[in-house]
Amino acid sequence: MYGEPALPPDFDHLPYVNPEAPNGGSVVSAEVGSFDSLNPYILKGTVPWQLTSLVTESLMGRSLDEPFTLYGLLAETIDVPDDRSWVEFQLRPEARFSNGDPVTVEDVIWSYETLGTQGHPRYQTFWAKVESIAPVGDRGIRITFNVQDRELALLAGLRPILQKKQWEGVDFASADGLDIIPITSGPYVVETYDAGRSVTLRRDEDYWGADLPFRRGTMNLDKVRYEFFGDETAAFEAFKSGETNIVRETNVARWESEYDFPLVQDGEVVLSEVPHLRPSGMTGLVMNTRDPLFSDWRVRDAMMLAFNFEFINEAMTGGEQPRITSYYSNSPLGMTSGAAQGKVADYLAKYADSLLPGAMEGYELPTSDGSERNRANVAKAIGQLEAAGWTVGEDGSLRNPGGEPFAFEILLENGSSEVASVVDMYVQSLGRLGMQVTVNSVDSAQYKQRTDGYDFDMTYFRRAVSNSPGNEQVLYWGSGTADEPGGRNLMGVKSPAVDGLIRDLLTAESTDDFTAATQALDRVLTSGRYVIPFYQWNVARIAHAAELTYPERLPLMGDWPGWQPDVWWWEPQE
Structure with a gap:
């Protein structure tokens, strides 16, 4: 894309592989x-x-x-x-x-x-x-x-x-x-x-x-075999018993407390930590802006304020995992704090009329004092809901001027106990605002059918992004694909600024321009308050059979499609 490839025309192998790796296993x-x-x-x-x-x-x-x-x-x-x-x-x-x-x-x-x-x-x-x-x-x-x-x-x-x-x-x-x-x-x-x-x-x-x-x-x-299980517990038990021989663990607390079973103690299972330099991407709960309930950014802001990340993170990971702060956090492509400067400000200025508060002047996710009640942010959330026309009535329920309750469904796929636990804590917080929330877990086929048709109010969302964003950004956030069945723009973003900044990064002719356009896009997406972010994974934690081996030289992108099982090999143990 820019400059020359790192490897010469006569390169022998990719630098992060073992060219002498044996076949087998x-x-x-x-x-x-x-x-x-x-x-x-x-x-x-x-x-x-x-x-x-x-x-x-x-x-x-x-x-x-x-x-x-x-x-x-x-x-x-x-x-x-x-x-x-x-x-x-x-x-x-x-x-x-x-x-x-x-x-x-x-x-x-x-x-x-x-x-x-x-x-x-x-x-x-x-x-x-x-x-x-x-x-x-x-x-x-x-x-x-x-x-x-x-x-x-x-x-x-x-x-x-x-x-x-x-x-x-x-x-x-x-x-x-x-x-x-x-x-x-x-x-x-x-x-x-x-x-x-x-x-x-x-x-x-x-x-x-x-x-x-x-x-x-x-x-x-x-x-290479993939065994499918109904939930995370059954999948983990299969690994502990040796039925499967590799697993990725996304929860630090569980990694530190539950991986001392006999196969680990006997050295038959190895615990590996693999760092990477990829952007965090976005993982959390996405709000469907096609739903009138979430079309108002002030309502989405209230939903962000009500999510007590510090309390949830402590409960889920012992507070060990940092929060995702933007779509490209953990990388040079991520937005910086404070007001936009230089080329980033120039790019944003072209779309000033369509920007939401925080894009130009700076936006940071709400933080709490870590207590369960999260009083300060709940008060701010109530203020944003009132500005959007929602008030708490005498019966304690949140209603609009027409008397309709603030009621919605969180759609989940069966099997993810970690996500379900996070949602349970979040629903308790939403109840304090007078919202009526239903959590519905469905099988994978029904989940795919409903998300393909955008038949949801809020659901779990995970979107990986790379160090080389390009045309896939149109699929992720472009207005032209927002209503196509089976698309990846689950939040339904239709923003002139997003569309324009995607064009800007696609036509950038220098690394500086490309970086500035991506940082500007990151600001617009994050200040759009479309997804309530969870914690990030800057280190992949992989438990695997001792025979499964990978090269010491890790690639820039770490544990990413193209690395495991691609460059791994089977090394028999004495």
């Missing part, structure tokens, strides 16, 4: 929830999220050390002009699908067109910016863009490539995700599955790209 993880599809490329169905990174390949691949750099994978060469108005790829002649068929130009063009028009909505934003896609000789594909967007040349290298002939005569968008498992060219293939309960991936011993510099030292484990 298995990793078995416990997942909470279920699945009813193994096709991650369409909207229909619930899919194990890991499939896209292990069984699918794209023309290029990402280095976890370089947020804005891609290296050739299916593509042998990449050409792009200075203005980035088009990009041209030449396929590697040795590239093969898992059934042995060559990956062809026709497969690539069909994949881009089909995913862009019939696939999951996340692929449609990119396709809308494509003016044409055409073959160039026997192995070349040129993609020409219809807008100025410097990131598109990189995004063009990250689309999944499927086999065209598998889908002849099949309705791609409505195909059953268990009857037709997509044929791909990746290092793993689906070996077996038990719908809703488990799926096992097998390392393809005939994988075409095993000797590529980009792949050397990766994809070492023979089997």
Whole structure:
């Protein structure tokens, strides 16, 4: 994106892998929830999220050390002009699908067109910016863009490539995700599955790209299996008994108090802590602004004030985990405290008429004294609710001038006891404001159906962001996708400032401009009070079988898709 790649054209392997890692062994993880599809490329169905990174390949691949750099994978060469108005790829002649068929130009063009028009909505934003896609000789594909967007040349290298002939005569968008498992060219293939309960991936011993510099030292484990459980307790018990052999722990207090079971004491399970330099992203409770109840920013501000983070954090983690302070906190892309300065202020000034209080002058999340009652912030919350037309009546309930009660539902997915505990404490605080709150936990299929259709008032929200934000920001917060079913803009943001700042970061031609535009976007999103933030995870805590090993040299992004199980290997213990 800017400057030159860190690795030379003749690099031997990625710097954070062990190029001598042996093949063998298995990793078995416990997942909470279920699945009813193994096709991650369409909207229909619930899919194990890991499939896209292990069984699918794209023309290029990402280095976890370089947020804005891609290296050739299916593509042998990449050409792009200075203005980035088009990009041209030449396929590697040795590239093969898992059934042995060559990956062809026709497969690539069909994949881009089909995913862009019939696939999951996340692929449609990119396709809308494509003016044409055409073959160039026997192995070349040129993609020409219809807008100025410097990131598109990189995004063009990250689309999944499927086999065209598998889908002849099949309705791609409505195909059953268990009857037709997509044929791909990746290092793993689906070996077996038990719908809703488990799926096992097998390392393809005939994988075409095993000797590529980009792949050397990766994809070492023979089997990758995911076991699904109804809740966190059952998943943890499966790990403690040895039924699974790896787990990520997100709660510091639990990490320090509950990981002394026999397998740990005997050295059969190792506790690893993996730091990273990624932005915090946003995790918390999201308010659906499509709901008139949460369309008023003053109501959302009151909801933020009522969330007693200090008390909840002490109860859940012993106060050990810092709070997420913005979408890009823990990184240089995060907003700074106080009033906007310099280029950040210049970017914000263009959208001054649509900014909410705090964006320009500075905004910080409310803090409490740590007591359960949270009196000072509750008083402020009442003031904001009154300003928005809500008052507490003689019966103690919060009502609007028409007498309607302040009543809403918090929608949760079955299985997350930690989130449920946080919500229980929050609901008690909301009750003191006179609100009528219902908590409804549903199974994964119903949860997906309701969130895809934005049929919720408030729900749990987790959105990871990277050190290289780009066009995915349109999907996360853009007004153009806010009402598309299955979209990722759960809060329903429709802000001229957000849309404009996304355009600004996409067209930035220098690192300074890009950073300033992202910091400005971070200010607008955070001051929008769309999500009530929880605590952040700046260190990944992973308990795993002693045989599961990873390199000492960690990538910039730490524990991130592309690291585990990708660079891990099986080291037999004496």
